[in-house]
Amino acid sequence: MAQGAMVKAVMAGLVLAGAAAGGAWAQPAADGGALFQARCKMCHEPAVPRAPSREQLKGYSNTQIIDALTTGTMRPMAEGLGRAEIGAIATFLTGRANTAREGALDLPPAVAAAPDIRPDAAALARLGRAKPVTAATLKAPAAGDWLHWGRTYDGLNYSPLTQIDRRTVKALAPAWRAPLQAGPSMPTPLVHDGLMFLQTSPDTVLALDATSGQVLWRRAHKPAGASSQKMGLAIRDGRLYVPTSDLHVLALDARTGEMIWDHQIALSPPAASRGSFNLRSAPLIVGDKLIQGVTASGAPGGAFIVGLDIATGREAWRFHTIARPDAPGGTAGTACRWSAAAAARCGSRAPTIPS
Numbered sequence: 001m002a003q004g005a006m007v008k009a010v011m012a013g014l015v016l017a018g019a020a021a022g023g024a025w026a027q028p029a030a031d032g033g034a035l036f037q038a039r040c041k042m043c044h045e046p047a048v049p050r051a052p053s054r055e056q057l058k059g060y061s062n063t064q065i066i067d068a069l070t071t072g073t074m075r076p077m078a079e080g081l082g083r084a085e086i087g088a089i090a091t092f093l094t095g096r097a098n099t100a101r102e103g104a105l106d107l108p109p110a111v112a113a114a115p116d117i118r119p120d121a122a123a124l125a126r127l128g129r130a131k132p133v134t135a136a137t138l139k140a141p142a143a144g145d146w147l148h149w150g151r152t153y154d155g156l157n158y159s160p161l162t163q164i165d166r167r168t169v170k171a172l173a174p175a176w177r178a179p180l181q182a183g184p185s186m187p188t189p190l191v192h193d194g195l196m197f198l199q200t201s202p203d204t205v206l207a208l209d210a211t212s213g214q215v216l217w218r219r220a221h222k223p224a225g226a227s228s229q230k231m232g233l234a235i236r237d238g239r240l241y242v243p244t245s246d247l248h249v250l251a252l253d254a255r256t257g258e259m260i261w262d263h264q265i266a267l268s269p270p271a272a273s274r275g276s277f278n279l280r281s282a283p284l285i286v287g288d289k290l291i292q293g294v295t296a297s298g299a300p301g302g303a304f305i306v307g308l309d310i311a312t313g314r315e316a317w318r319f320h321t322i323a324r325p326d327a328p329g330g331t332a333g334t335a336c337r338w339s340a341a342a343a344a345r346c347g348s349r350a351p352t353i354p355s
């Protein structure tokens, strides 16, 4: 296909990524100030690097704060809190009551995925014509392809295509639209040989004809909980590798969307709740392993990275980004220093590692 059509197709896919779901919250029946003291103050007053200060949070809308705590980056910090408590924190921070709209509506716990679409004969033929993505292709993708989150292993997010430049960018126009469900989502689509593979909300993978936007197949995983923000998927040898909101990694047949394996990532003790962890980054395939980062925000034990065998999904290795007490650099006291939230649970005796 022509380079221009491919670039337009990629742009259309990016523009269509879903918007974050809104929230709706009852008027506070809980003590927002006390909750802020216990759960938020340690990072927001005074503010740790990158975090908005207490003063800045005052300028947020109640909906922004509620969204951050329910579907956004602060979701792990609100683990175990109910709607009334989250509403009370928003009211405490902004000094404004939650609006009637926020109070009247009810946020569904998890958005139901649209029904799966199986590929018809024409779609199977189209998908079957794609050249295989091998280890060698992943190292040197064709100019019109986008095979990794950052396009190439060096993660430069740089396209060698030249048709769009400073002079021509103003002439970009939509080539097609494809319907996506609303929800937390920040994917980079993969593009290969005129096909696009996109992960969107809720935990849904789409195979599209990148030249027309036609959906060739759609498959949803039903997570145990709400759909989280994820950055994308990986491809190799006719398979797509898909991280989910509930810490599974799936291998799907890229031609049919059928499941090949489903691996649930185990928690690292002392973590007890899967809700504190997310598979935000796109998986990276290196040799016969899939490398997946597991983010942790304020969760005991901190984050970790797993290496899975791409043939079976079996976990081959795990690396904790904060040393375990029995690992080099770890001490008996590190349990309390894994995060500010962990330190809060230990009391004031341990200094924390700045996040």
Ligand code: HEC
Residues within 6 Å of the ligand: 036, 039, 040, 041, 042, 043, 044, 048, 049, 050, 051, 052, 057, 060, 064, 065, 068, 069, 072, 073, 074, 077, 078, 089, 297, 298, 339, 340, 341, 355
């Ligand atoms: C362990 C430290 C930590 C704790 C505890 C914490 N936050 Fe945060 N918060 C941060 C950091 C760091 C950021 C900036 C995040 C980023 O840039 O990705 C942030 C960002 C935010 C934002 C802005 C989010 C956005 O999408 O713009 C809000 C709102 C917020 N926090 C509210 C809270 C509330 C309310 C609590 C308590 C329930 C809380 N935070 C607990 C560290 C923390």
